[in-house]
Amino acid sequence: MKTFSFFIACAFAILLSNTTHAQSYSDLIGKWKIDTDQTVALMSTDAKSQFDSLDDASKNEILNDLLKQRFTFNADSTFLAGSIGANFYDGTWKLVSDELQLSFYNGANISQQVSVPNENALVLTIANSTSFITNFYLKKSSTN
Secondary structure, eight states: OHHHHHHHHHHHHHHHHTOEEOOSGGGTOEEEEEOHHHHHHTSOHHHHHHHHHSOHHHHHHHHHHHHHEEEEEOTTSEEEEEETTSOEEEEEEEEETTEEEEEETTSOEEEEEEEEEETTEEEEEOTTOSSSOOEEEEEEESOO
């Protein structure tokens, strides 16, 4: 199992080294959902150890919560983000270099590093997160 984990870590290191930063707004426009397998694979060694130490019920709860997350980035620089069956939040977004800046209509502001592994994927990295999950792998979705 350790060999497999090492292989996955190496594969994602290669993936991220081949990742480009978002070059334009058009890279982000669309509907997105979290790919839990890829998100788990992007965890740091420490974060993966924390995650693996959880009981199965807790791991499943986290993964199910991630599966419900949806993001829509519109061409008019508005966005909608939230969880199916719960609250959605909206606001405006802008891309400054490789930083996605979200301004929520409730007054909150969040900045995240964004990279584009391919035309159907985004990786959002949240700095200074209190969660052990700091990298979220999003895949383009035809539905939200």
